[in-house]
Amino acid sequence: MSARLTGDETALWKAAARVLDANWTGTSTAASPGLYPHQWSWDSAFIGLGLARHRRDRAEAELLSLFRGQWADGMLPHIVFNTSLARHAFFPGPELWRSERHPAAPRGVHTSGLTQPPLHALTALRLHACATDGESSRAFLARLYPLLTAQHHYFAQARDLASSGLIAICHPWESGLDNSPAWDRPLAALQLPPTAYAPAQRAHTLPTGEDYDRYVRLVALMRDAGNHPGYLRDEHPFAVEDPLVNAIYLASTHALAEIAALVGADPAPHRDRAQHVHEALLDRLWDPETGCFRARDLRADHLLPIITVGAFGPLLDPDLPAPKVRSLVDLLLSARFAGAAGYPVPTCDIQAPAFDRGGYWRGPTWVSTNWLVWYGAVGHGLPVVADLVYGSTMRLVRQSGFREFFDPFDGTGRGSHDYAWSAALILDLLGARRAPQAA
16 A cells, blocks of 8 residues: 555545544534434444544543443443433433433433443554554553453453353344344344333434334343343343454453553453453354354354354454454455445345345445454455455545445445544544554
8 A cells, every 4th residue: 555645535534534523522522413412432432543543632532531431330331421412312312221320320421221342442552553642642541441441341240141251242232233134033032012112202213124112122121120240141132142242342352451561550361351252252153154253142042144244353353263264255255245245345245135235234334344344354464355445435435425324336325424433434544544554
């Protein structure tokens, strides 16, 4: 790759920076003002990657704003609500979660009761890699390290439901891929009360192909059980070990070990945990018949049938054996994914009956999952894959703007406009092109 940005890339950089500037609320970055007005955990981690290239001060503020919602048990909620907004500015809002009633929730901050993929340690480490003032950067890492450690401790203690080394999601929203067809089967097994469970309101972007009542029902079950680990382990009806979530957990655990070394803490426990997760990924989620990773339904104790973009998540594992890397690359480049999509990477196997090119996480291409595949490919020295995903992602935003997601065949933008993580990750990709050593 060239070490210089072309004029077109410079214009793209400026446009992406303008989106982040416009979405800045003073304490954090709105994913999309008017549609997603609060602070989402996964979004903030991705946004921090872009802000590291643009406004380091805001990148630090973004993470600290998110962690003010961290619970006493270390759980980092997937939403920290902006209480200055109208009560019904977004559904589900604080009135569903009722976090103020949970003894572990922070006082004076309204949050959800779910969590999301723990990308945050990786974001913090890459923020350090972009720093020009090493001393100031290490001071920030020292401030963040105990919060990140508590987050990872929560996952190890409360979400390793099968005592396998892998963490489980207890709601589809915890995956980040909210209504992925991967969750269809375990959701279908969920029994609903005889009357409609969700209020008349619906999410602004209603996921297609799933009954929204099931999402709300799962929230209520977890809330009413106090999010107790024993309940989640033994009774909660939705429990899935997902390859993408666990690959992100693994990558951030490696990052946490590096942060520990930088701030003078012991990296050994984090390295031990990373090795445990690595072994469990291979043992529990690798399917030799399909040659890829698949999610495991803990309640039915079998691998789920739908292959999604999550199958490529373990490319984030630096120790993934070469034969499995080759198998994943073959699948990625096949007609089931990038080989048949003009604008890869689609979020679902194109040949699956559940594939829907316009259905939110059921087929469209997202900049976030593209970035994860790109980052994994760079880590494994796969220039063909890395350049393919980089080029496709740039074409998407040049053609359709910083949209929430895109049609994988013609690149049409869908969902929200001026979506913050789309803009932020373009900044990170462009920054990596300008400074390849930071990739």
